[in-house]
């Protein structure tokens with residue numbers, strides 16, 4: 001599966017001008033490196049992400065736009081690999097050096113529980129990749145059409161920091177990351193059923209907002225074990241997103257990338273102005289603190 005996916009990536013870049021341009025521009029986005037209370041983070045100026053960063057996800061806007069994940073609305077040049085009920089597609093508006101969207105083949109709501117087991121299986125099939133999920137109110141730009149994403153594993157700062165961060169053991173297979181600006185719970189296990197039941201336990205402890213607890217979820221398979229990282233949320237966008245004063249406004253729309261240490265803004269002035277304090281403040285607004 002992994003080699004098939006890499007082949008899809010290469011052949012789509014050959015055929016699809018928009019994707020080729022956006023992936024090649026991704027390699028030259030302007031980056032600021034910041035260290036916020038001992039945690040390394042990056043700010044990216046990525047104008048191609050304007051669509052996603054400014055996506056309207058209210059019910060009316062969703063109903064009025066053609067769903068870009070439904071096959072009938074996808075560009076003809078976008079090819080797919082079918083796996084179970086899903087289609088694996090190249091993401092033409094990437095954040096990761098290799099970036100895929102994995103929509104369900106039918107138009108159905110973004111919700112993690114019925115798909116979590118598939119997420120683990122997909123991670124097993126793609127050992128050099130991450131498989132991740134943005135909740136419907138936690139960064140998904142198509143909350144009305146179920147999708148995972150997949151992409152380059154060792155790219156997001158959070159993933160690269162996984163072996164150096166201090167962790168507190170909560171129970172046999174669950175760890176809470178310490179001193180990390182935002183809440184991260186990590187499940188580690190080599191038995192799929194144990195990983196699923198640990199996930200269900202965490203899910204049950206989190207407040208439901210809308211249809212499910214707000215969260216971003218990442219998984220990867222390494223050394224014969226699954227790692228599932230859960231970032232519980234309490235808000236989607238920080239107040240600065242809609243600030244009335246132009247001088248206070250920051251177009252930052254936190255999804256998995258931002259929660260994992262790449263703060264993307266499509267506005268150059270915001271890229272230059274955002275400070276460590278702003279980022280700490282944004283995390284405190286959108287990450288849910290939990291007491292065990």
Ligand SMILES: [Zn+2]
Pocket residue numbers: 067068069070106107108144145
């Ligand atoms: Zn759809």
